[in-house]
Amino acid sequence: MKPLSIEGLGILCACGRGIEKFECALRAGWVAPQFSADGRPAYRVNTHDLVDREVLKKARRADRFSKMTVLAAHDAMVDSSLQIEEIRETGVILATAFGAHSAIFRFLDNIIDYGELNVSPTTFAHTLHNAAASYLTSVLGCRGPTLTITQFYFVFHQALQLAYSWLLEGRVERVLVGVTDEISSVMEYICDEKLSIAYDGRMHPLSCLKRPKVVPGEGSAFFLLSLDPARKRYGSICEIEIGPSRAAPEDVDLSVIGANAMAGSEKLYERALKDGLDVAAYTNIYGGLMTGAGFECVASALMLKNQVRYASSTFAKPKGWKVTETTVPEELNTIRCIAHSCEGELAFLKIEK
Amino acid sequence: MTIFVTGVGIISAAGKGEEETLECFYEGRRNAGPVSLFASDIKSPVYEVRDLFCGHFPERLRTLNLCLAAIDDALEGNCSVTRAALKGKRIGVAIGTTVGSILNDLDFYREYRKTGKASMVAVDHYLQGDLASVVHSFLETHGPSVTVVNACTSGADAIGMAMSWIKAGLCEIAIAGGSDEMNQVPLSGFRSLGILSDSLCAPFDRNRNGLNLGEGAAVLILENETSLRQRGQRARAIIRGYGSSNDAHHLTAPDPDGQGLERAVTTALKAAAIRPDQISFINVHGTATRDNDCVEGLVLSRLFGRQAKFLSTKGYTGHTLGAAGVLEASFSLLALEQEWIPQSAGFSEEDPTIGISPVKERTSIEGQLALSTSLGFGGCDAALVIERPEEEFLF
Amino acid sequence: MTASKEEELAAIRRELKELLVSMLAGLEEIDPADIKDDEMLFEEGLGLDSLDAVEIVVLLQRHFGLQVKDMKEGREIFKSIDTLSRYIYDNRLKENK
Numbered sequence: 040m041k042p043l044s045i046e047g048l049g050i051l052c053a054c055g056r057g058i059e060k061f062e063c064a065l066r067a068g069w070v071a072p073q074f075s076a077d078g079r080p081a082y083r084v085n086t087h088d089l090v091d092r093e094v095l096k097k098a099r100r101a102d103r104f105s106k107m108t109v110l111a112a113h114d115a116m117v118d119s120s121l122q123i124e125e126i127r128e129t130g131v132i133l134a135t136a137f138g139a140h141s142a143i144f145r146f147l148d149n150i151i152d153y154g155e156l157n158v159s160p161t162t163f164a165h166t167l168h169n170a171a172a173s174y175l176t177s178v179l180g181c182r183g184p185t186l187t188i189t190q191f192y193f194v195f196h197q198a199l200q201l202a203y204s205w206l207l208e209g210r211v212e213r214v215l216v217g218v219t220d221e222i223s224s225v226m227e228y229i230c231d232e233k234l235s236i237a238y239d240g241r242m243h244p245l246s247c248l249k250r251p252k253v254v255p256g257e258g259s260a261f262f263l264l265s266l267d268p269a270r271k272r273y274g275s276i277c278e279i280e281i282g283p284s285r286a287a288p289e290d291v292d293l294s295v296i297g298a299n300a301m302a303g304s305e306k307l308y309e310r311a312l313k314d315g316l317d318v319a320a321y322t323n324i325y326g327g328l329m330t331g332a333g334f335e336c337v338a339s340a341l342m343l344k345n346q347v348r349y350a351s352s353t354f355a356k357p358k359g360w361k362v363t364e365t366t367v368p369e370e371l372n373t374i375r376c377i378a379h380s381c382e383g384e385l386a387f388l389k390i391e392k
Numbered sequence: 393m394t395i396f397v398t399g400v401g402i403i404s405a406a407g408k409g410e411e412e413t414l415e416c417f418y419e420g421r422r423n424a425g426p427v428s429l430f431a432s433d434i435k436s437p438v439y440e441v442r443d444l445f446c447g448h449f450p451e452r453l454r455t456l457n458l459c460l461a462a463i464d465d466a467l468e469g470n471c472s473v474t475r476a477a478l479k480g481k482r483i484g485v486a487i488g489t490t491v492g493s494i495l496n497d498l499d500f501y502r503e504y505r506k507t508g509k510a511s512m513v514a515v516d517h518y519l520q521g522d523l524a525s526v527v528h529s530f531l532e533t534h535g536p537s538v539t540v541v542n543a544c545t546s547g548a549d550a551i552g553m554a555m556s557w558i559k560a561g562l563c564e565i566a567i568a569g570g571s572d573e574m575n576q577v578p579l580s581g582f583r584s585l586g587i588l589s590d591s592l593c594a595p596f597d598r599n600r601n602g603l604n605l606g607e608g609a610a611v612l613i614l615e616n617e618t619s620l621r622q623r624g625q626r627a628r629a630i631i632r633g634y635g636s637s638n639d640a641h642h643l644t645a646p647d648p649d650g651q652g653l654e655r656a657v658t659t660a661l662k663a664a665a666i667r668p669d670q671i672s673f674i675n676v677h678g679t680a681t682r683d684n685d686c687v688e689g690l691v692l693s694r695l696f697g698r699q700a701k702f703l704s705t706k707g708y709t710g711h712t713l714g715a716a717g718v719l720e721a722s723f724s725l726l727a728l729e730q731e732w733i734p735q736s737a738g739f740s741e742e743d744p745t746i747g748i749s750p751v752k753e754r755t756s757i758e759g760q761l762a763l764s765t766s767l768g769f770g771g772c773d774a775a776l777v778i779e780r781p782e783e784e785f786l787f
Numbered sequence: 788m789t790a791s792k793e794e795e796l797a798a799i800r801r802e803l804k805e806l807l808v809s810m811l812a813g814l815e816e817i818d819p820a821d822i823k824d825d826e827m828l829f830e831e832g833l834g835l836d837s838l839d840a841v842e843i844v845v846l847l848q849r850h851f852g853l854q855v856k857d858m859k860e861g862r863e864i865f866k867s868i869d870t871l872s873r874y875i876y877d878n879r880l881k882e883n884k
Contacts, residue, residue, distance in 0.1 A: 099813025100643065100838070131638070138541065143494055146577065147501045155580035156433060157849050160841045161812055163581030164643050164769065167490060168541035173770030176640040182652065185638040185772060186549055188538045189493050191522055197538045204556035225504060229515055586841045586858055645837055 040278065042391065043203055043264045044271030046213070047119025049111040050337050051089075052258030052325040053082035056110060058118070058341065064324045065338055066366045068350030072240045072254045072326060079227050080240040082256035082326030098174040100161055104139040108171035108219045109178050111259035115215060116179055119263040119272070123180070129263075130183040130211035131172055134198035134218045136191050136329030138168040141223035171219060183211045192302065192380035194218070195332040196388065199264075199279050206266045217261030218333035230255050234301060242327065244298035244320035245357035247309045253300035256326020260333040262340075273340035278375075278389035285385060287311045292371045293348065295335045296320050297378035299327040307379055314359030319351040332378045336388060339374040343392045346371060395555045396615050396627035397778075399473055401466025401569075402722050403458060404608030404709040405439035409465050410726060416708060417723075417734035418754065424592055424604060424710065429454075429574050436588045439606030439710030440574050448530065449521075452514075455492035456521050458609035458715075459571035460530060466567075466611050472625035473565070473613050475531060484536040484557040484566030487523040487611075488546025489714035491575045493539050494518075498576070527567060535563045540714075544677070544768035545636070546570055547610070547717025548776055552634040554614050564619040569611035570715035578713060579605055585644060587681045594738035595678035595704035596685045596750050603679040606710020610718035612725075629725045632666070632761070632777040635659025639771030646683055646767055650691040656773040657695055657765065664761070664777040668696050671777075672759035673733055675720045677767045678704020678750070679711050680738065684767060689746035701757075703750045707737025717766040721776050724762040728780035731757050792876070799872040800824055802850075810846050811839050824868045832867075840865060853878050 050057065053072065054064035064070045072080040089106040094113050101109060116126060142165035149158040164170055169187035176185055184205065190197060195218050202214040230236060230253060237252035244251075268275070284307045287294060294312055298305045299322050312318055321338045322331060342348060348369040351362050376388040400410065405423040407413035416423065424437040446457045467475050497514035504510040520526070524537040536557050540546045547570025554566035572578075582588045582605060589602035612631075620627060637659065639652035646653070661668060674696070676688050692700050705723050712719055727733045736750030760782060766774045804819035807828075814833075826832040829840070840858070843865060847853045853875065855861045864874045 137495075138493065140495055143496050143577075144501060146581070147496065147498060148505075150498065150576070150580060151502060151505065153849055154433075155576060156583070157845055158580050158584045159810075159845055160581070160584040160586075160644075161838055163577075163584055164838065166494065166496075166577065166581065167543050167769055168493065169543050169768070169770040169772065170643060173638075173643050176638045176771060177642070180640055182638050182640050182655065184552075184636040185542075185770075186553070186636075187541050187770075189522070189541050190525065190537060190539060191519065192525075194538075197536065200536060200560075200562060201538070201553060201556060204560035204562065207560050208556060210556070225501070228504065228508070229512075232512055233515070233519075584841065584845060585838075586844065642836070643838060 040203060041266055042275035042277045044267055044275045045262055045273040045340050046265055046270045047115040047263035048273060048337055048340060049114030049118060049261040051084060051107050051111045053084060053256060054324060056088040057114060061337065062341055065321060065349035068364065069323045069352035078238065079236060080238065080254045081222050081227060082254060083222055084257055094178060097178050101174045102142055102165050104219060104221045105171040105174045107259040108133060109174050112175045112215055112217055112261045113179060115261035115263050125213065126180055128183050128211060129181050130205055130214040131175060131181050131185040132198045132202055132214060132216045133172045133187045134194040134330060135168060135189050136194055136220050138189055139165055139170060140226060141221060142166045144223060144225050191329055193281050193378065193386045195330055196279055196281055196386045199276060202264055213263060213265045215261055215263055217259060218330035219259040220257055220328050220330045222255050222257040227255060241354050242300055242323050243355055244296060244322045245318065245351060245353050245362055246355050247305045247358050249304045249306060251298065251300035251305050253327040256328045258325055260337050274343040274390050274392045276388060277391050278387055281384060281386045284310060284383045287375060287377060287387060289316065291373040291375040291389065293317045293319055293374045295339055295374060295376045297331045297335050297376060298322060299331045301327045301329055302379055303381040307383060307385065309358055311377055311385060312360060316360055318360035318362060323352045332376060332388065335376040339376055339390045343371055343374060343390060393559050394617055395558055395631045396620050397612050397629040397631060397725065398615050398625060398627050399466040399613030400628065400722050400725060401462035402610045402719060403441055403461045403465060404712060404719055405441055405606055406708040414726060414730065420735055420737060422592060422707060422737055427574060427579065430576055432576060432579065434579055434583055435590050436583065437592055437604050438574055439604060441607055453517055453521050454573035455489055455571050456523060456526055458573060458607065459487060459523055459569060462569060462609035462611045463527065466613055479532045481533050482535040482563055483533045484554050484563040485524045485527045486538050486540060486550040486553040486566065486568050487527060488540040488550040488570035488717060489523055489572055490541065490543060490546065491572050491578060492523050493541050496577045523571060542768060542772050543770050544713055544716055545766040545772040545774040546714040548766040548774035549636060551612060551631060551718060551721060551776060552636055555631060555634055558614060558616050564616050566614045567611050568614055568718065569609065570718040571609035572607055572713040572715050574605065574607040589680065592738055593680035593707060595680040595706055595736060596689065596743065596746060597739045598741040598743040600680040600685060602681055604710040606712045608709055608712040608715045608719055610715055610722045612718060612721065630779040630781055632779045633660040633664030634776050635663065636774045639773065641771050644769050646687045648687060650687045652771060652773040653687060653691045653765065653767060654695065657691065657775040660775040660777045666761060671696065671761050671763045672757050673762055674700060674702040675724045675762065675764040676702050676704050677765050678706055680706065686746060688765065689748055693748055698748050700748065701751060701755065703733050703736035717774060720764045721778060724764045724778045727757060728760065728762055728778065733757055796872050796876055799875050800868050803868055803872055806846055806850060811842055822868060826867055828865055828867055851875050851879060
């Protein structure tokens with residue numbers, strides 16, 4: 040494939056808003072999650088990180104999911120220094136696994152509390168997965184093709200493939216591609232029932248556990264992409280592959296695994312990456328998200344730009360890989376991000392400097 | 393690259409499959425009635441699918457069952473692609489929906505609210521019910537897989553997505569579909585927005601006062617020429633162009649200037665390399681809300697002049713949300729094959745502020761090209777140009 | 788106007804301002820007391836839009852038990868706090884008869 044140049048990045052998660060805050064968390068290697076009153080840990084976005092009167096002027100109704108999306112996308116645009124005319128023609132693809140589910144539950148509250156004849160139309164409008172993208176386009180002034188897509192697994196990869204298709208056919212010259220997923224108390228309860236929660240607040244992404252424990256996360260990450268190598272600022276994405284569990288090629292300087300404890304056994308990372316290879320994992324920064332591949336991609340892009348390998352916190356002896364537990368300068372030319380599904384499929388994203 | 397349509401599957405209140413649907417259109421029959429699938433005090437007529445076969449999945453997964461019914465219709469009926477031929481192959485699956493991707497089970501949530509706990513049955517159904525993934529499992533295929541959740545343009549956008557995949561070489565065959573069930577959430581939601589009519593909807597009519605909701609599903613099997621030649625089969629149509637745009641205007645209201653829709657239409661026409669006057673008819677979004685029909689009327693007049701032949705089929709199906717774009721592309725394909733379009737059901741008197749009228753009776757069609765437009769919440773606009781090829785595309 | 792009618796109207800205006808600020812998204816930073824009685828609610832003034840209009844319809848249903856049957860009628864009623872309060876007062880009276 041032709042390389043997808045990363046022109047700009049924006050990210051908002053529990054570590055805060057912006058690349059610098061994310062880099063700070065990556066350098067530290069582990070960020071403690073917050074604990075709710077009933078003792079459940081989660082990587083929740085702080086409310087104060089969603090306050091921005093200037094950017095959100097045209098999005099006064101935006102709920103949490105929409106605010107995360109708009110702010111991360113806005114930051115990616117600003118980071119890329121795009122001109123206003125270029126922004127107008129930019130395509131937008133928002134990928135999400137669970138969508139704006141807290142809006143759905145608020146709407147169901149309406150039906151239960153007030154009856155179906157007295158529900159709030161604004162709350163209903165927010166139940167649509169594409170409400171966030173609507174705020175994004177209004178705030179940024181993007182009038183190109185705009186899509187919101189969903190899948191439980193590999194939706195970020197599908198978004199990248201679609202963005203690539205659009206650029207290849209000349210539909211647009213640039214695409215703003217991003218992921219957003221949120222936590223709600225209902226989802227935390229469901230996580231508790233369906234998965235295993237790490238009540239000590241520590242995930243073990245590098246231990247390839249059969250029954251890993253999760254600390255749920257939320258947030259949004261956006262990339263401004265094009266096929267123009269002259270505009271790339273963070274390297275380029277040169278491989279997007281989804282397929283059955285297999286050994287990963289050993290043609291990269293570092294592999295970043297998206298072991299997020301949300302897809303069952305993580306043993307297939309052992310099969311994918313043999314002992315002695317350089318491996319990293321960063322889910323202890325932002326938590327378990329089905330769209331975590333977007334965050335792994337941000338971490339990788341930053342490592343390639345800054346020529347540094349961020350610390351991977353382990354808490355337990357990792358498998359026989361080469362893991363650095365502190366942040367060190369390192370010559371890095373290529374990184375592969377690997378994610379898996381509960382059906383044993385693997386997705387690869389290769390990013391080069 | 394030419395994108396061929398080799399199969400069509402449709403299910404809506406107008407009928408299951410092409411024959412029933414065409415009969416319904418021919419007779420001008422409107423199969424609407426009060427909502428029967430769940431208890432509701434909402435009086436607006438709805439268009440429900442009767443006697444839906446739910447053999448593949450539990451009944452409560454209605455959007456999924458509708459989708460699979462459309463696929464069965466496509467693969468077992470008129471399509472030159474069979475299930476056996478697809479098994480094990482790499483294909484793309486893009487399905488549009490609104491309701492089908494949401495955990496909106498009231499019983500589950502009520503129980504959770506009351507006790508802080510709830511049975512996981514509804515959650516399991518939700519987690520197993522991702523439309524595109526299920527279609528892949530159902531057909532035992534693999535490849536690009538996306539559920540499009542772009543409100544009411546989801547179906548049209550799914551077609552556009554499948555086309556992009558094929559052009560990029562990610563697959564040679566793709567299933568592009570849309571599916572949505574009759575559900576309490578959109579029914580009460582649309583009513584709260586004040587855009588649901590208490591009577592049968594009247595698209596473009598002077599006295600129109602809102603939409604009726606419907607349910608349904610449709611799929612198109614799309615292929616490139618290589619695949620078609622290899623299989624030695626016949627194509628039914630070509631998707632000549634797809635355009636999409638965003639109004640960047642408002643969460644629920646369309647841009648009154650119609651610039652976004654105009655951009656989507658002109659992009660589709662440009663991709664098809666045709667002039668507006670080459671379009672034989674337009675299947676409009678035509679929901680019968682005051683705003684939508686006004687905007688579409690404005691754009692149609694601007695681009696096609698006041699003599700444009702157009703209709704809304706929502707008077708036969710209701711507004712099927714995520715399914716609408718694919719259902720209406722399918723109806724356009726059928727109309728080109730049959731060489732007639734039905735009357736635009738519900739219309740009787742022109743709105744002087746719009747200044748153009750849809751067809752009032754069954755009308756003959758000449759020519760090879762049709763346009764289908766869709767608009768959606770969030771400022772989404774989409775347009776498709778469908779062609780019935782002159783010569784037999786038999787390879 | 789009798790004193791009690793004026794008192795009732797004043798009470799409705801106060802309640803309405805509180806409800807608008809709490810129910811309409813994005814107005815949380817406005818002090819209800821700062822909203823003038825004759826201030827235009829839509830376009831200029833508070834700058835509400837069509838989605839707020841239908842939200843106000845729900846507000847009237849939920850909190851005052853009143854239905855707005857026709858949004859054309861709604862346009863006049865929703866002009867300002869004054870016109871909305873009078874509508875509530877007049878129609879509550881009708882409901883109570």
